[in-house]
Amino acid sequence: MxxxxxxxxxxxxxxxxxxxxxxxxxxxxxxxxxxxxxxxxxxxxxxxxxxxxxxxxxxxxxxxxxxxxxxxxxxxxxxxxxxxxxxxxxxxxxxxxxxxxxxxxxxxxxxxxxxxxxxxxxxxxxxxxxxxxxxxxxxxxxLNGIGAVYNDEAVSKAGLTPPGTWTDLLAFCRAAAGKGTPAFALGIQDNWVTQLVLYALVATEVYGTDKDFDTKMQSGQATFAGSPWANAMAKYQEMNRAGCFQKSPLSTSYEASQTLAATGKALGVIQGNWVIALLKQKNPNGTFTMKALPATDDAASFLMPAAAGxxxxxxxxxxxxxxxxxxxxxxxxxxxxxxxxxxxxxxxxxxxxxxxxDPGLTELTTYVKDNRTVPFMDQLWPNAKVQQTMLSGLQEIFSDQATTDEVLKDMDADYKAGS
CATH class of the missing domain: 3.40.190.10 (Periplasmic binding protein-like II)
Known part of the structure; x- marks a missing residue:
């Protein structure tokens, strides 16, 4: 290739x-x-x-x-x-x-x-x-986790409730967009942010049915391309089409996305739990709650990415x-x-x-306690190039310069190159 x-x-x-x-x-x-x-x-x-x-x-x-x-x-x-x-x-x-x-x-x-x-x-x-x-x-x-962090007051003001299934998530996004307020602020001008929505979806989509996926990758029995990683990437794009994010995520920085979520110009942000402290700095009177991002319609199967930060x-x-x-x-x-x-x-x-x-992390704490978490996907990959290819590839997908299949195949090539 x-x-x-x-x-x-x-x-x-x-x-x-x-x-x-x-x-x-x-x-x-x-x-x-x-x-x-x-x-x-x-x-x-x-x-x-x-x-x-x-x-x-x-x-x-x-x-x-x-x-x-x-x-x-x-x-x-x-x-x-x-x-x-x-x-x-x-x-x-x-x-x-x-x-x-x-x-x-x-x-x-x-x-x-x-x-x-x-x-x-x-x-x-x-x-x-x-x-x-x-x-x-x-x-x-x-220990950090990744999920959907909601601005509680903004969600309530919009007359909505955080979604509990994938179907509900798309409906939540469409309803929020219809009220002129995007569901989630996405700041992928900083390319490291591109991975977070994907990781939140991959946790359930990939590891919810196969917790041994990493072991299979290491032994050559599985690849990114042709696996449920493709489903997770497709759902990321479906969220974008459903209006889950504000216009022009590629021109929005990480800090700007915090401002949107903190001030209620977006109903939340899909990020690590560390963002709650930053949102409170921008809105000291606000309350923010992290929940698992729905990836399927089976809430019992949901997993959250959580690992040492x-x-x-x-x-x-x-x-x-x-x-x-x-x-x-x-x-x-x-x-x-x-x-x-x-x-x-x-x-x-x-x-x-x-x-x-923080009380906003109650669901993450419960997921950790109940062993319903998976590591951040990149932490045990054989080299740093896999992640860099994924990050730049996701930006290319958002700018219509690459397809999911192309990015996943390139990630496979980097993975197979080893350490």
Missing amino acids: KPRRLSAVAAALMAATLTAACSSGTNAGSGGKDTLTIASVDQGSIEPVVKAFEAANPGVKVNLTTSGADQHQQQIRTQLSSGTAPDVMSVWPGNGNPGATYVIAKPGYLLDLSDQPWAAQLPDAFKRLAQYEGKTYNALFG MGYGVNAKAKNKELALKFVNFVMSPEGMKLFNEAQGSLPTLPTAATTV
Whole structure:
């Protein structure tokens, strides 16, 4: 199969992201012996953690840089290879993207954290995503899920109720669109957002009938093309045709989608649970509830994507290694985890954290407790290219430059290439 050309849309978005990255002017790698440098994508939730860390360590100054996921992933490998990376950085679990544990631990960019007190306490499901070749490199503090997050007041004002089946979902979208308010804000100008609706559908559509699908993929017994992944992608497009999203999702950013959902210009957003804290920042008086996104008419079969969220790794060549270790251990302490989980709206990975869970996450908590979840699909894929092909491919589908079958076949080609 011929390699896919980067679409005009994807190329433009990448150019914009690179421009933003180059214009930030932040040298995250600089700092004195009492200065810690951190690069994070946890905008809105890391700030109280940093403030508490500084308060617990008088004289310590944290130089914090925050950015979007796309920008961070593009920058961090370059910074690590050039020796300009920060002491501590956002690192994703598993192997799904350029900033994931396996990808940046393999070349030796991350410090081994196996001897830190919390490493042995991570549950096995999280431990394997925090490790590379048996060594722990990622401080995974939170469990995240993906679903439909509703603006309760906006839904009530529209005279609607959150849908409980696939048929109800399409009717909900049409009714919302008929009232001039889209059901869900979709900000796929940031290409990482394209996967979330798909993952929410794939959880039920693929794994609801075959929880061993990943194992079959790994053994070559299954492929993306010709599998229920095609059904999930088709339903994603059907949602778009039914008016589930606002006009021009490709020209809407992640932050703009938050504003639409927070202010009631959309009835909700399909996102990770972390978005609830961001919506509350934009609308402090609002209430927001996460529910499973219906993918079939059998509610008993619904599953939700839920897995360890992004954590923190330490630069193997950190200028202030001691302070960096002190910070990640603070993040994984009961106090730090409680702060982070509550600010982010995530669930704790360790039982020692006395985290108060947002009431809007009751359904996610129940799904986790009842073992009705599946991992984020990319976390155990053999390389980061599969996800990148999927993300750019979904943007091409939305701009009518590619078909579902083409994108899935290209994902298969990348998957078969291995690690």
